[in-house]
Every structure is written in C-alpha cells, then in structure tokens.
Amino acid sequence: MTELWTILDHEGGELRKVSLQMLTAARGLAPALGMEPAAVFAGAGFDRAKDALAEYGAGKVYVAESEDLDRYLLQPTIELLAGLIQERQPGVVLFASVPAGKDLASGVAARLGAGVMADVVELAADGDRVTCSMSVFGGATQTTCQVAGSPQLICLKPNAVVAEPSSGELTEERVDVTVSDGAKRAAITDRVQQEAGGRPAVEEASIIVSGGRGLAGPENFRLVEDLADVLGAGVGASRAAVDAGWYPHQHQVGQTGKTVSPQLYVAVGISGAIQHRAGMQTSKTIVVINKDAEAPLLQMADFGVVGDLFTVVPALTEELRKRKGS
Amino acid sequence: MNIVVCVKRVPDTAAEKKLDPQDFTLDRDSVEAIINPVDEYAVEEALKLREAQGGEVTVLTMGPDGAEKDAVRKALALGADRGVLVKDDRLHGSDAIATARTLAAALAKLEFDLVIMGSESTDARTSLVPQALAQLLGLPGLTNVKHLEVADGTATVQREEEGGYAVVQCALPALVSVVKGINEPRYPSLKGIMSAKSKPVDVLSADDAGVDASQVGLEGSGTRVLSATARPPKEKGVIVVDDGDAAAKLADFLQQHKFI
Numbered sequence: 001m002t003e004l005w006t007i008l009d010h011e012g013g014e015l016r017k018v019s020l021q022m023l024t025a026a027r028g029l030a031p032a033l034g035m036e037p038a039a040v041f042a043g044a045g046f047d048r049a050k051d052a053l054a055e056y057g058a059g060k061v062y063v064a065e066s067e068d069l070d071r072y073l074l075q076p077t078i079e080l081l082a083g084l085i086q087e088r089q090p091g092v093v094l095f096a097s098v099p100a101g102k103d104l105a106s107g108v109a110a111r112l113g114a115g116v117m118a119d120v121v122e123l124a125a126d127g128d129r130v131t132c133s134m135s136v137f138g139g140a141t142q143t144t145c146q147v148a149g150s151p152q153l154i155c156l157k158p159n160a161v162v163a164e165p166s167s168g169e170l171t172e173e174r175v176d177v178t179v180s181d182g183a184k185r186a187a188i189t190d191r192v193q194q195e196a197g198g199r200p201a202v203e204e205a206s207i208i209v210s211g212g213r214g215l216a217g218p219e220n221f222r223l224v225e226d227l228a229d230v231l232g233a234g235v236g237a238s239r240a241a242v243d244a245g246w247y248p249h250q251h252q253v254g255q256t257g258k259t260v261s262p263q264l265y266v267a268v269g270i271s272g273a274i275q276h277r278a279g280m281q282t283s284k285t286i287v288v289i290n291k292d293a294e295a296p297l298l299q300m301a302d303f304g305v306v307g308d309l310f311t312v313v314p315a316l317t318e319e320l321r322k323r324k325g326s
Numbered sequence: 327m328n329i330v331v332c333v334k335r336v337p338d339t340a341a342e343k344k345l346d347p348q349d350f351t352l353d354r355d356s357v358e359a360i361i362n363p364v365d366e367y368a369v370e371e372a373l374k375l376r377e378a379q380g381g382e383v384t385v386l387t388m389g390p391d392g393a394e395k396d397a398v399r400k401a402l403a404l405g406a407d408r409g410v411l412v413k414d415d416r417l418h419g420s421d422a423i424a425t426a427r428t429l430a431a432a433l434a435k436l437e438f439d440l441v442i443m444g445s446e447s448t449d450a451r452t453s454l455v456p457q458a459l460a461q462l463l464g465l466p467g468l469t470n471v472k473h474l475e476v477a478d479g480t481a482t483v484q485r486e487e488e489g490g491y492a493v494v495q496c497a498l499p500a501l502v503s504v505v506k507g508i509n510e511p512r513y514p515s516l517k518g519i520m521s522a523k524s525k526p527v528d529v530l531s532a533d534d535a536g537v538d539a540s541q542v543g544l545e546g547s548g549t550r551v552l553s554a555t556a557r558p559p560k561e562k563g564v565i566v567v568d569d570g571d572a573a574a575k576l577a578d579f580l581q582q583h584k585f586i
C-alpha cells in the first residue's frame with residue numbers, strides 16, 4: 001500500500017511535540033487516502049525516541065541512524081530523504097513547519113521537482129489529494145490548497161493538531177546512510193544552547209506569554225517569565241521590546257519575527273500594531289493585559305484585562321500557583 | 327568577492343491585501359509595495375562585505391513591473407552596484423519552488439562567490455525559496471544566519487536553531503539567508519538615491535534568463551490554490567476593568583479552558 005510518511009523532528013532522539021502531532025494527523029488521514037502511515041527517523045539517538053513512538057502509534061519507522069547527519073548542515077539529510085522517497089514512493093510526506101522542517105521539505109522538493117506546501121494548519125482527504133488549509137497575510141485570509149503530482153510534501157504547523165496516544169506495534173526498518181562528499185561542505189563546528197530553564201521555544205510552544213514596551217525595562221520581563229513558567233509556556237516579545245534590547249530577537253512575534261498559533265497567547269503590555277497581530281492573530285485563545293482600554297489588541301481578546309500589568313500579572317501568577325498547588 | 331542579493335518586492339503589511347478572485351494570486355496592484363523588510367538586512371550584509379573586501383554587489387529580483395522601482399532601485403540606492411530583474415507574464419503565479427527555479431536560471435548567468443537572501447518574505451512567509459535555490463544551484467544552503475564572517479574563501483556563520491545557534495563553516499561559493507538583527511541596515515543617502523537612477527539594471531524575460539517556461543507560473547507550479555476567503559471576524563470576548571479582582575477572574579477563565 002502507498003505510504004504516508006511523517007519526517008520526525010527531534011533533537012538527538014528527543015522528539016519534539018510537533019512530531020507527536022504529525023503522527024496523530026497521519027493516523028487520522030491515511031485511511032481516507034487509502035494509504036498506510038509510516039515515520040522516518042533520521043539522525044542519532046533512535047533509542048531515546050522509541051518509547052514515545054510506540055506510545056503515539058507510529059507503527060512502521062524507517063531508521064536512518066548516523067552521527068554524520070548531525071555533523072553536517074542539512075544537506076546529508078536532504079539527500080537521504082530525497083533518495084528514500086524516490087526509492088519507496090510514498091504518496092504524502094509530512095514535515096514539521098518549523099525552520100528545520102521547512103528547509104528539509106524545500107530542499108527535497110527542489111531535488112525531486114515535487115510540490116510543497118508550508119504553514120498548513122488543517123489536513124483533509126480528497127480522493128488521493130490532501131486538501132491543506134492555511135492562513136495568509138497575517139491571518140487575514142484563509143486559503144485551501146493542494147499539491148499536484150506525487151509525492152505531496154506538506155509542512156504542518158506546530159499545535160495545529162492535538163497529539164493523541166494510540167496503541168499498535170512499533171516496527172523498525174533500518175536504512176543505510178551514506179553521505180556524499182558534496183553534502184559535507186557545510187560542517188557544524190559547535191552548537192550553543194542559549195535557552196535557560198527549559199522553556200519551550202516560541203515556534204513550538206502551545207502556550208505563549210509575550211511582553212511588550214509596557215514592561216518598561218528588561219528587568220520586568222521576569223514578570224512575563226514567571227507567568228510563563230506556571231503555565232508551562234514559551235516567552236514571546238514585541239518588536240519594540242526586542243529593539244530596545246530587552247529580550248533576544250528569536251523571541252520576537254510578528255511580521256519580522258515568528259508567526260505562531262498557540263492554543264493560548266497572553267499579551268502583556270503590547271498594543272497590537274498590525275505587524276504584531278500578523279504573527280499571532282490565528283492563536284486559538286487570546287488574552288490581553290493592557291492599561292489602555294483603547295489598545296487595538298483588546299479588540300481581538302477572548303479575555304481582556306484593562307489594568308496595570310505590574311499589579312495584574314504578579315497577582316495572576318500567584319493565583320495560578322495557588323490553584324495548581326491545591 | 328562578488329555577491330548576489332535576492333530581494334523581493336512585497337506589499338506593505340500596513341496596507342490591506344487583496345487576492346485576485348479569479349486565480350487567488352495576490353492582487354499586487356491593489357497595494358503599496360516595499361522591499362521585503364528582511365531583505366534589507368541581506369543587502370546591508372552584502373554591502374558590508376564589499377566595503378571590507380572589494381568586489382561587486384548585484385541585486386536580483388523576480389517580479390512584476392513595479393519591482394524595478396520598488397525593490398531593485400531601492401537596493402541600488404543603498405549602494406548595490408547593479409540589478410537584474412526577471413519579469414515575464416508567464417511567471418505570474420509561481421510558487422516558492424517555481425520562484426527558486428527562476429532565480430536559479432538567472433543566477434547561472436552571473437558570477438558570484440556568495441548569494442545572500444532574506445530568511446522569509448512578509449507576503450508568502452514560506453521561507454522555502456532559499457533552501458530550494460541552494461539545491462538547484464548545487465550550493466550549500468546556510469539558512470537563518472544571525473552572524474556572518476568571510477575570510478580566505480570560507481564563510482563562518484552562526485545559524486539560529488531552536489533554543490540556540492549552531493556554528494557552521496563552509497568554503498565558498500555558498501548561499502546564505504539572514505535573519506533580522508544580523509546588522510543595522512543603513513538608510514539611503516540622497517547621493518545614493520541620485521546615483522541609483524543611472525546604475526545598470528538588466529531586465530530579462532523568462533527566455534532571456536533561460537527559464538523553462540513549463541516549470542514556472544501558475545501552471546508550472548506544484549501547488550494549486552483552491553479557495554481563499556476572508557477570515558471571519560472574531561467573536562467579541564470578555565473585557566474586565568481591573569478593580570482588584572481581574573487576576574482572579576482571569577484565573578477562572580484559564581481554568582475553565584483547561585490551561586491549568
């Protein structure tokens with residue numbers, strides 16, 4: 001039977017949440033397409049991924065384990081996937097719509113002459129085609145699209161689907177990895193982790209707490225971080241806060257930052273300029289804390305508080321801590 | 327060192343955008359256009375390298391008529407030496423991979439050591455073009471770069487990754503896409519704006535560029551848009567004015583929605 005593949009996104013075998021979401025989506029979609037789900041693990045550390053793969057019903061997994069895939073930038077993995085796809089001819093291949101996943105998808109698409117859709121938030125079967133939904137223009141317009149030809153390469157955004165466990169036996173098929181000399185041109189000489197406290201990255205977090213100019217200074221981002229930590233959230237920032245040097249650029253949400261659609265987005269001291277909204281308005285639930293009742297972001301709030309963040313945010317953090325404790 | 331910078335002409339985000347109701351492509355005449363904001367960082371990075379090491383900076387754009395004025399000449403005003411615009415009705419509706427094919431064909435006719443691009447366009451936002459272009463040119467694709475150094479024909483970059491960055495080394499030629507914040511883009515000087523008018527810009531048709539017309543445009547793209555609709559307005563939410571109990575009410579809301 002034709003297969004529907006999930007290219008697993010992981011860090012040394014530690015699966016990212018989006019991988020479990022893709023496995024769930026693949027399981028739902030495959031029968032309607034007349035396909036069978038399978039997953040591809042490329043990189044090192046498969047042993048660490050096994051339990052989660054079994055728990056989320058991955059079924060068949062192609063395992064291409066090699067340190068070389070992590071030693072050189074992208075190209076060995078792109079060539080590996082392109083070769084494997086050519087050999088096994090899956091009908092649909094899902095990638096994570098995060099920077100790394102998009103790079104793999106677009107590299108594979110260019111090599112195979114295949115079509116690729118990015119930033120997809122919903123998948124539906126239509127014969128052997130997958131109808132993809134996505135938002136464009138900062139969420140102002142919704143479109144549906146299909147990929148012509150085969151394979152259909154599709155990048156699924158984090159948090160588009162809720163991951164659900166499923167039973168089923170895990171079977172492994174080992175795949176040989178050979179890395180061409182041409183793929184070794186860009187060598188990774190060092191990896192630097194900058195995130196403290198194990199908070200999820202903004203692009204992956206299912207809850208985000210973002211801070212803006214209303215925080216009045218870098219030291220007050222601690223209020224945002226404390227609230228984020230009770231909620232298990234990632235931390236975002238407006239451009240005004242980033243440009244002022246209060247928080248690192250990779251946390252910026254908006255037109256020139258990350259586009260996110262978490263389950264919950266909490267905006268603290270952010271006015272809601274169109275360039276900021278462009279990055280977050282497809283969030284499922286939006287909470288806004290702002291002292292100005294006229295702030296544009298309050299217009300799109302599911303729950304808005306008109307008040308001083310310096311009293312509301314610490315009180316909220318405290319209240320949530322208490323409720324979690326009981 | 328010769329550098330080609332790919333810049334895109336995009337509609338100004340602050341303006342409302344419309345999709346053509348016939349073929350669901352962006353109605354690019356309906357809005358004001360600007361140079362893709364992240365591409366200004368790409369131009370700046372190229373100018374800095376040229377100032378330090380010599381060589382030429384060429385800007386390359388695929389786009390409609392207005393792209394020469396709105397994108398190519400703007401980059402020339404910042405200091406790029408010359409421009410190439412690929413413009414052809416048959417390119418209308420090209421998706422990311424078809425765009426990469428067009429840029430790849432045009433690049434094959436240019437001499438360069440380094441291609442610099444933005445990491446993402448504000449209208450398409452796919453971030454797919456850079457890595458696809460790298461593949462088509464057979465170049466290493468160093469995407470999402472936040473720091474770039476070139477010495478002795480080798481590029482050393484810091485590349486953003488989840489939760490941190492990777493240091494990557496690569497002999498040129500190579501393709502780099504940069505993120506906002508890699509530098510502080512300059513503003514065009516009056517002299518720059520004046521001299522931009524007389525700098526050479528080659529306007530190429532798809533045939534001139536050597537593009538296979540069956541592989542680009544709406545028909546040649548591997549993706550099809552089926553529908554486009556305005557997002558329904560959000561239902562009005564609850565707004566509370568804090569008089570001491572807003573935190574508790576918000577906590578209730580978060581609890582009801584199972585966020586804790």
Ligand SMILES: Cc1cc2nc3c(=O)[nH]c(=O)nc-3n(C[C@H](O)[C@H](O)[C@H](O)COP(=O)(O)OP(=O)(O)OC[C@H]3O[C@@H](n4cnc5c(N)ncnc54)[C@H](O)[C@@H]3O)c2cc1C
Nearest residue numbers: 212213214238239240254255256257269270271276291309
């Ligand atoms: C080309 C371009 C690209 C851009 N890209 C982005 C982008 O990617 N992301 C982005 O965010 N912006 C972007 N911007 C900038 C955007 O236009 C706004 O300037 C920016 O979003 C404003 O950030 P802010 O809401 O934090 O600040 P402000 O607009 O200054 O808002 C601060 C808010 O905090 C509130 N406040 C102040 N004190 C308190 C308090 N004590 N308690 C509660 N509330 C308080 C105020 O009422 C106000 O609403 C871009 C702009 C341009 C031109």
Ligand SMILES: Nc1ncnc2c1ncn2[C@@H]1O[C@H](COP(=O)(O)O)[C@@H](O)[C@H]1O
Nearest residue numbers: 332333388443444446447452453454455
């Ligand atoms: N039509 C185009 N002409 C020139 N460069 C482009 C074009 N489209 C995309 N690019 C480049 O590719 C980058 C990423 O764009 P995208 O893949 O559309 O998000 C941009 O920042 C540009 O550098």
